[in-house]
């Protein structure tokens with residue numbers, strides 16, 4: 649079917665005048681997320697002081713002359729932004745700068761997600777797929793879902809795909825293979841430094857054979873220490889070097905997350921996604937916890953029955969505990 653025959657879908661990106669959106673909008677608009685035959689109407693939400701900057705982004709999008717992009721709706725009004733959307737990239741939030749703690753971010757950002765949850769509840773399609781990128785992403789996703797009771801909780805997800813991609817890149821470099829040869833890494837838990845990057849089920853394609861990461865790397869100590877720490881601290885390392893938080897890689901991961909959700913995972917592939925916990929793997933029920941998931945027909949499913957090496961168990965408990973604490977702090981901020 650050519651793109652002229654499909655009906656356009658409405659997609660909102662919040663924080664549309666910011667740095668992640670500047671990379672993300674182009675990736676979406678050229679068809680890399682929803683398919684090369686899926687026309688789009690892009691809704692761009694930012695706050696009133698950013699409307700002039702946003703106008704510049706709109707000009708640039710027009711100047712890209714992209715065939716799938718039927719319309720662009722820039723706005724500072726959540727009612728307009730969330731009207732009838734099928735997909736929502738919730739990027740708009742303050743990023744952590746050098747010297748800031750995660751706590752500073754939580755109190756500044758969670759209120760945004762209450763307002764946007766309410767707007768999604770009233771104005772979005774009931775099957776809208778929501779990806780929260782703005783930090784603290786897992787906890788913001790819980791807040792958003794709580795204030796959008798008419799939309800199923802499984803439609804609210806948080807981004808750990810960037811950590812997943814970082815883990816793949818580290819393993820590929822160590823095994824000296826292209827990154828496309830590495831799959832099935834797992835990020836458990838929170839998108840924070842307590843996350844648990846786990847390569848024990850990862851697959852590496854070497855000289856035409858698929859082997860485990862342990863077999864490909866032959867350095868268990870590296871997999872259990874440097875690998876984990878590098879992935880856990882990568883966001884902070886990027887801030888330290890760029891003096892700004894990751895943007896190009898974050899946009900790519902957001903696109904990867906939503907593409908997997910809409911178009912499905914490959915056979916035998918799983919990806920990491922922050923989703924509402926059903927208690928799998930001993931995680932606290934009801935928090936948005938990153939799990940390995942497979943996706944088909946637009947529905948994610950937590951991969952079950954993976955054997956978890958004892959080495960990871962305390963770390964899984966700690967990241968779950970952090971998510972429970974963050975949820976309590978977020979509710980205290982909102983209800984204050």
Ligand SMILES: NC(=O)c1ccc[n+]([C@@H]2O[C@H](COP(=O)([O-])OP(=O)(O)OC[C@H]3O[C@@H](n4cnc5c(N)ncnc54)[C@H](O)[C@@H]3O)[C@@H](O)[C@H]2O)c1
Nearest residue numbers: 663665666667668694740741742743781782783807810898
């Ligand atoms: N989950 C992840 O892996 C991941 C990775 C990188 C960054 N992030 C987070 O993404 C968020 C955005 O990062 P950035 O670098 O694009 O920041 P940025 O400051 O460049 O852009 C954020 C934009 O959001 C807008 N904004 C603020 N409040 C808003 C609201 N209520 N409604 C709509 N827009 C609003 C701002 O005006 C700004 O234009 C940050 O919270 C950052 O920490 C998450």
Ligand SMILES: O=C(O)CC[C@H](O)C(=O)O
Nearest residue numbers: 744783882883884893894
């Ligand atoms: O604020 C941070 O420590 C990380 C910012 C961002 O979420 C990332 O992972 O690059």
